[in-house]
Amino acid sequence: MREKAVLEAGDLPGWLAGIRGKTPVMAPVKRGRVSFTFAWIDSPADVRLDYVRTILPPKQALLPPREDLLRLHPDLTAAPAVSAEPFVLFGVHPCDLTAINQLDWSMLQRHNVTDPYYDARRRAAAIVALDCLPDRYCFCSSIGSGRTRQGADVFLTPLEGGYFVEALTGKGEALLKRAKLRSPSADEAAAAKAFPEEKERRTLLRLDAPVADLPDLLEEHYESPVWESTALRCYSCGTCTNCCPTCFCFDVKELPDLTLGSATRWRLYDSCQYNDFAIVAGGHNFRRERQDRARHRWFRKFVYLNREHGQPFCVGCGRCSQQCTAGISLVDVLNSVIAEAKERVA
């Protein structure tokens, strides 16, 4: 049921308007002078598919920064706030799509526990993916996330003046019923086929070791001076985890309304980089030192979850490196440890 066609750039707003007429659409839009972000769109004219990366990842559609869990009553009966209307997540790059696949595992399968809130949103989502070209922060080719199609319902490859369009699922075919498509020329088909190669060729930032080697390599360098030197620059501000497409740690808060007739319990993104993340009652902090928290971030992404799931919990999107308030590059830190390992062998 793979349907291949071309959508002219001029017909994109019409297609989006058709979809938007039926379901809400989250898509990349311009934010400020130079930034982009995913937002629920009102007008198809706002959608910008020429973005390289958004401030926050499309994860927010499935795992919102703040999400109500329960409405509680004084007798402790609770009404779960699980619900989701069908929506379209439009313009997701392959790295972020990989991240959604990772979240599907961590939120739905890990430890045999299915998170009902994520589950409802994920089932309600139709995903239109969009291939892209890298900037100097991207390193998807080192992670192997740049060619992901799994999880998408429609896949768009940019062409001169339009998009090469493939429906990957029945949901995707249904979405494309509203699009004005034409058959591709032989040149267009060839350009679409060559696109992933071109993307990889242009991805200059690289990890200096295969990701599969990282669990053992990093563990051997648990006491590396790199963690301390990284921590000396880090502010523990949590920007890196808050903008990460794979981070899923959360805190849970509760507040009663003013009449004390009910209370709302919600979850919100939390960060292992915050000083209080591992504090217990009585004040003992199990990751008191900044370098312990910094190391934990790299280890969780490239050692623990990499080993448990067989893939790192990093997709090479470059957000954390670009947005870090202290200018710390995730790749530089990894490559420093890798260099240390190579020196030791030499």
Next chain:
Amino acid sequence: MTATMERSFPKRGGEQLYAPLPAKIIGAKQLTDLERLLEIQLSDGKDLGHRPGQFVQVSVFGFGEAPISVSSSPAKKGSFELCVRNMGGLTGALHRMGEGDTVGIRGPFGNGFPMTCMAKMDVLIVAGGIGMAPVRSVIQSILADRDRYARLIVLYGSRTPGDVLFTDEVEHWQADPRNEILLSVDRGDDTWKGHVGVVTTLFPKIKVDPKAVIAALCGPPVMYRFVLAELHALRVPDQQILLSLERRMKCGMGKCGHCQIDDKCVCIDGPVFTAAEAKSMHESI
């Protein structure tokens, strides 16, 4: 022996995964200035169905949720007990609550102590402060089925005589000549006739056969380092030492990331780990 062989998963799934079950406080007793014992009955009339060493998430309306160890034995039917130290918001609210008040319960969570591994063995329990709360469920379970286990040795350290928990019950345990129950306080007072010193200073008073003993520890992180040194001096193997580790569990189901120690989730893989497992984890103690 590994502590992770027994696991439990949340009983309520689907949409109710994060929803507490309403429960009534049917008894409340102030044990010390800081600690209060609450007896709790679930609204569905069922037993909690926990194992010693497991914890529950306790909801207090308007305050949220906190992980608290179950302090009573599964042998107690119809209700269970939580020993709560007043540390602020939610636990402070629990201290103001009493008989007839409602709380919410999720769980039980975690692996708990492997009681089957303790059968026919000498059981050495070392507890410090509020660490007595979770191991009390182990002690009560042993006493409820006393012939199943060999010796029961309890070393219990408190800061001052006023901080000793379950004083009546401890006297009751001491009354049985088969049990060796030794108490210590860091600082004594005029009324205190017993031993003074940190809990490790009780070790010279006991004899342990390292091949026949299972040790279960619960207390502050600093206690583990010193007690482990004592146990190693007695040549007790790491596989026979169990530690209950404390972390800030938010979800109890391995999602929220707060209780991660290296690659382990304390809420799923713990809170009970063997010393061998704990040693292989950088961040354990």
